Amino acid sequence: MIDTQKPTSPVRAQLPAPDELMQPTRLATLAPSRLSASRSLLNKMAREEWSVECVRFDIDDRARGEAIYRVHAPGMSFDFMVFSFEPVLEGRTGRIIGTAWDMLGALVEGEATPEIVDQTRAEMPKLYAGRATPNTLIWCRSNRSLRLFEHVVERLAAGAQPDGDELWRVGYLMRNTGLDGNGTFGTKSFVAYEADHPLRVPYHAQMLAVFLMREFSFDLAEHLARTINPQAATLDADLKRILGLGNGSGLGLVYFVNNHPVLLDRWLTLRAEAVRMCQDLPVVVGSPAWNRMHDLLRRAARFYDDDPSPYEAFTHPTVIAEGLRLIRKELEALAAAGGDVRYGDVVASDRYDVCQEAIEVFNVLLLExxxxxxxAAIEHFAVDETLRGRPEATVRELLDLIRRDYGWAYAYDMADPRQCRYRWYKSETAEEPRRGPVEEVPVSHEWALDIPGEVQRITRRLEAEPTDRTVGEYLLDYPEDRRMVERIQGLAELSYHSPHMNMLAEDFIPVHIIRLMNAAFHGIDKTVDNFGRFVMGLLLHGAPTRADLNQRSGLDWIYPERPAERA
Amino acid sequence: MSILNISLREARVTVGRTLWLTGIPLGAAPSARETVIACEAVGLAGFRRLRDDFDLLTESVGRRLALRSDGADVVVDGTGVHAFFAVPGLLDVAALTVARHAHARVRVDGVTRPDLLAVLPHLAQDGLRVDVQFLSPESVEIVAERGAADASPVDAVATQGMPVDADLYWELYRLSDRALTPDSPLSRNHTGRSVFNENGEVIGELGEDWHGEVPASAK
Incomplete structure (x- = not known):
C-alpha cells in the first residue's frame, strides 16, 4: 500500500512543503550559502589547511605558454596544468560552441609528469574527441574579460592599481567557459572517488579548478604587466579577493536538474534541515550569535545595495537590501519584546512584508x-542516484503514488498548444543544449523531461487497467512508460526531487532553474539573467586567494565590500 | 586492436543516443541502454551487436513481449523483440513472479538474439537471484528466486571504466552524433546570450562586451 502521507521525521515535518519549495520561481530565490559548492570547498580548504603553490610558470609576453599549480590537501596532492594562449577574437564566445579559448586547464591527481602534460596538451583541444589521462579529474576552459583584463595590465604596468569602480562592475579577469569531469572526455568518474578523497563532495573538484583558474588570471595579469615594465605593481590583495571568476550558464543546467533528482533532493533536504536547525536557535541580545548576525545583515545589505548588475526578470538587489534591513528591525523588535524568541520567528512574522529573496538571504546567514x-552536513551530499522500479506493485498502488506526489502535474492542459510550445534539443555543434519553438525545430529528438505530459498519459492508461494488475505487466504493454514509472517509484520516499514545472510551456522561463544551480548549488553571486535562458555571475567573489589560504587570512569573505567604500 | 577505456557516462551517452536512432521510445531507451552496456561489460559484445544489429533493433521497435502465466511457471512469447529491448521486461516478469510465488520459471521463446539473455543474472535487482538456461537456439528458461543478485557489471564500469575496441567505439560515437540536431543560424538563437545579425553571425555577447540595442532577431 502507498501511504497518502510521506514518512516524516520530526525535522522533516517542519520543512517547506514540496508544493511550495519546488516552484521554479521559489527555487530561484535560494541564495548562495556555506552549503554551496564553491563556498564549502573554500571553507574545507581553510579548515583543513590546504596549501597552493605555483611550481611552474613558463609564459611569454604574448600570454603563450604553460603553468602548473600544485595543491596540497590532506593525504593527496593535485596538479593543475594551464595551457595559455594569445587571445584571438575569431570563434570566441562564452558558449561551448566557441573554438578559441585563452586558457585550457586540467586538474589531475598527483604530479603532472612530463608525459601527462604532453598527452593533455595534445588531447584537450580535441574536446569531445579527446581523451584525458586516467588520473584527470577536470578539464576546463576560460577566456579573459576583454576590457577589464587589459585595463588591469595597463594600470599595473604603469605602477598603479586598477580603477575600483570598473573592477567592481565587471568582477572578474577571466570567465569560465567550461568545466568537465565525472567521466566526460575520460575523466575520472565521480563515483570512483575514494571515500577519503579530499574532493569527495560533489562539485568540489570543479570548484578547485575554478579557484585555480582564478589564481592563474591574477598571475597572468601581473606577469604581462611585468613584461611591459619590470617594475610593474602587483595587484592589491584586497582587490584580488574582490575579483572572482566569471561564469555563464545556459540550458544545460535544466537537463542536469532533470537527470539528477536524487542529488537535487539530497542537497535541498540538507539545506532545508540545516536552515530549520538554525531557525530554532534562541535570540539572545548581545550574544556572539546576535553580534555575528547583525554584522552579516549589515554586510549583506550593503553588498546588495552596491550591486550594479543589470537584472532583467530577477528581483532588483536594492529591494533585497531593503528587505534585509526590515528583517534586522524585526529581529530587534522581537528581541526587545522579550520571551522565548527564535531566529525563525523573524521569517514567520506576519507583521511586515519582505521579498522571498531577502528571507532566503537571512536563512543562509543563519547557517553562519x-x-x-x-x-559537517555537506560531507553527506554524495548519494547513490540509482532509481529502482517496483514491478510487483499494483496499478492501484502506482496510481495512488502518482496522485500523492504529482498532483501539480495535472494542472497543465497539455492539449493547449501553449503548453507544448517548445522543443528542447542538443545541437551537433559541441552538443550545445538549445530550446526553440516547435515549428523552428521540425526534425529533432525531444530532450525535455515532460513530467506533466507523461504523468497525465500514464494516469489515463492506468485508470483503464485492472487495479490489481502489476506494474511489471503494465510495462510489457507500454515499455515507453518505463523511464517515468521507474522514476516515480524510485523517488517515492523523497520530497524535493523535481521542480514543479512544464518545461515545454510557452511561459516556462529557464533562468529560474539555472539560477537555482548557479546561486544555491554552485555559490555564484550576482546571478544576472539574459533572454530568460542564460545566467551570468561571479564565482568566488571575495574569496581568499592562495596567498590568503597559505597565511590563514581573509577567511571571513562573503559579501565583499565595494572598493570605493574602503577607507 | 586499439583499446580505449571509456567511462560509464561516455558509454551511456553514446549507447543511449545510438538507441534513439533505432526509433525506440525515449522512455524505453534508458533500460535498453543499460542492457547494452552490461552486455559489453560481461563479454557479450554488446557494442558490436548494437552496431551490427541496428536494422534488427529498428524492426524490433513496436513489438511487445506477450505473457502467459500459470502460477510460478510463465511463458513469454518474444514476438521478435530484440534481447536489448526484452531484458527489462523479462526481469520484471521474473521479479513479480517471485514476489507472488517465491520462485519463478520463465520460458522465453522468439526473442531476437536470445544468446544475449545471458546478461539477465547480472542485471537483476538486489534480492533476486536469476539463472539462465539455454534450452535450444531459440528457447531460454529463466529461473529466479529470492537471493543475492550477481554483482552489477554496470557498477564496476562506474568505478573502473570499461575497455572497448577503440575503432568500434568511435564508430558508434559518430553514429550517435546523428541524434543531435544540425546547426543553423536560427538554431544558434535558441540559447545563450550571443547576439547575432540577420545572417546568423555572432556580433557580440550580452553583458560585459555588449552595450548596444539587441536586434529583434536575437530575442
Missing part, C-alpha cells in the same frame, strides 16, 4: 551561526 554543523 552554526558553521561546524553545517559544514
Amino acid at each position: 551561526l552554526r558553521p561546524d554543523e553545517v559544514d
Whole structure:
C-alpha cells in the first residue's frame, strides 16, 4: 500500500512543503550559502589547511605558454596544468560552441609528469574527441574579460592599481567557459572517488579548478604587466579577493536538474534541515550569535545595495537590501519584546512584508551561526542516484503514488498548444543544449523531461487497467512508460526531487532553474539573467586567494565590500 | 586492436543516443541502454551487436513481449523483440513472479538474439537471484528466486571504466552524433546570450562586451 502521507521525521515535518519549495520561481530565490559548492570547498580548504603553490610558470609576453599549480590537501596532492594562449577574437564566445579559448586547464591527481602534460596538451583541444589521462579529474576552459583584463595590465604596468569602480562592475579577469569531469572526455568518474578523497563532495573538484583558474588570471595579469615594465605593481590583495571568476550558464543546467533528482533532493533536504536547525536557535541580545548576525545583515545589505548588475526578470538587489534591513528591525523588535524568541520567528512574522529573496538571504546567514554543523552536513551530499522500479506493485498502488506526489502535474492542459510550445534539443555543434519553438525545430529528438505530459498519459492508461494488475505487466504493454514509472517509484520516499514545472510551456522561463544551480548549488553571486535562458555571475567573489589560504587570512569573505567604500 | 577505456557516462551517452536512432521510445531507451552496456561489460559484445544489429533493433521497435502465466511457471512469447529491448521486461516478469510465488520459471521463446539473455543474472535487482538456461537456439528458461543478485557489471564500469575496441567505439560515437540536431543560424538563437545579425553571425555577447540595442532577431 502507498501511504497518502510521506514518512516524516520530526525535522522533516517542519520543512517547506514540496508544493511550495519546488516552484521554479521559489527555487530561484535560494541564495548562495556555506552549503554551496564553491563556498564549502573554500571553507574545507581553510579548515583543513590546504596549501597552493605555483611550481611552474613558463609564459611569454604574448600570454603563450604553460603553468602548473600544485595543491596540497590532506593525504593527496593535485596538479593543475594551464595551457595559455594569445587571445584571438575569431570563434570566441562564452558558449561551448566557441573554438578559441585563452586558457585550457586540467586538474589531475598527483604530479603532472612530463608525459601527462604532453598527452593533455595534445588531447584537450580535441574536446569531445579527446581523451584525458586516467588520473584527470577536470578539464576546463576560460577566456579573459576583454576590457577589464587589459585595463588591469595597463594600470599595473604603469605602477598603479586598477580603477575600483570598473573592477567592481565587471568582477572578474577571466570567465569560465567550461568545466568537465565525472567521466566526460575520460575523466575520472565521480563515483570512483575514494571515500577519503579530499574532493569527495560533489562539485568540489570543479570548484578547485575554478579557484585555480582564478589564481592563474591574477598571475597572468601581473606577469604581462611585468613584461611591459619590470617594475610593474602587483595587484592589491584586497582587490584580488574582490575579483572572482566569471561564469555563464545556459540550458544545460535544466537537463542536469532533470537527470539528477536524487542529488537535487539530497542537497535541498540538507539545506532545508540545516536552515530549520538554525531557525530554532534562541535570540539572545548581545550574544556572539546576535553580534555575528547583525554584522552579516549589515554586510549583506550593503553588498546588495552596491550591486550594479543589470537584472532583467530577477528581483532588483536594492529591494533585497531593503528587505534585509526590515528583517534586522524585526529581529530587534522581537528581541526587545522579550520571551522565548527564535531566529525563525523573524521569517514567520506576519507583521511586515519582505521579498522571498531577502528571507532566503537571512536563512543562509543563519547557517553562519552554526558553521561546524553545517559544514559537517555537506560531507553527506554524495548519494547513490540509482532509481529502482517496483514491478510487483499494483496499478492501484502506482496510481495512488502518482496522485500523492504529482498532483501539480495535472494542472497543465497539455492539449493547449501553449503548453507544448517548445522543443528542447542538443545541437551537433559541441552538443550545445538549445530550446526553440516547435515549428523552428521540425526534425529533432525531444530532450525535455515532460513530467506533466507523461504523468497525465500514464494516469489515463492506468485508470483503464485492472487495479490489481502489476506494474511489471503494465510495462510489457507500454515499455515507453518505463523511464517515468521507474522514476516515480524510485523517488517515492523523497520530497524535493523535481521542480514543479512544464518545461515545454510557452511561459516556462529557464533562468529560474539555472539560477537555482548557479546561486544555491554552485555559490555564484550576482546571478544576472539574459533572454530568460542564460545566467551570468561571479564565482568566488571575495574569496581568499592562495596567498590568503597559505597565511590563514581573509577567511571571513562573503559579501565583499565595494572598493570605493574602503577607507 | 586499439583499446580505449571509456567511462560509464561516455558509454551511456553514446549507447543511449545510438538507441534513439533505432526509433525506440525515449522512455524505453534508458533500460535498453543499460542492457547494452552490461552486455559489453560481461563479454557479450554488446557494442558490436548494437552496431551490427541496428536494422534488427529498428524492426524490433513496436513489438511487445506477450505473457502467459500459470502460477510460478510463465511463458513469454518474444514476438521478435530484440534481447536489448526484452531484458527489462523479462526481469520484471521474473521479479513479480517471485514476489507472488517465491520462485519463478520463465520460458522465453522468439526473442531476437536470445544468446544475449545471458546478461539477465547480472542485471537483476538486489534480492533476486536469476539463472539462465539455454534450452535450444531459440528457447531460454529463466529461473529466479529470492537471493543475492550477481554483482552489477554496470557498477564496476562506474568505478573502473570499461575497455572497448577503440575503432568500434568511435564508430558508434559518430553514429550517435546523428541524434543531435544540425546547426543553423536560427538554431544558434535558441540559447545563450550571443547576439547575432540577420545572417546568423555572432556580433557580440550580452553583458560585459555588449552595450548596444539587441536586434529583434536575437530575442
